[in-house]
Amino acid sequence: MREIVLTDRGPKPIGPYSQAIKVNGLLFVSGQVAIDPKTNEFLGGDIVQQTERTLENMKGIVEAAGSKLSHVIKTTVFLKNMNEFAAMNEVYARYFSTAPPARSTVEVARLPKDALIEMELIATV
Secondary structure, three states: OEEEEOOOOOOOOOOOOOOEEEEOOEEEEEEEOOEEOOOOEEOOOOHHHHHHHHHHHHHHHHHHOOOOHHHEEEEEEEEOOHHHHHHHHHHHHHHOOOOOOEEEEEEOOOOHHHOOEEEEEEEEO
16 A cells, blocks of 8 residues: 655655655655755755755655654665765765665756755665
8 A cells, every 4th residue: 555655844845746655664755855844945055954954854754654764775866966975975974874775876967956966765664
């Protein structure tokens, strides 16, 4: 059975998609950027600020779905500039300090809201 996750702990979707979907013990969280869930406004800032806000959004959605970051099994990180990898990685490591999930990181030409980072994940519930 498929269950849609929608919480005010993450930004409202800006298109025809769900924040996350729970199915068969897995949680699939849609790509998130640095949008403040309280105002639904794009935060902007540098890669550190955007990575922190993005991960806080992910954390809020994951927890609202009844899981936690320690249950994340795969993340995909989309960076506007791979030269920002080290700064992003430093923030990322604070959220996944022990037994980090599998991860792919790719550089992309452009992201929604002209964000510097977008991230999606899969977790167990």
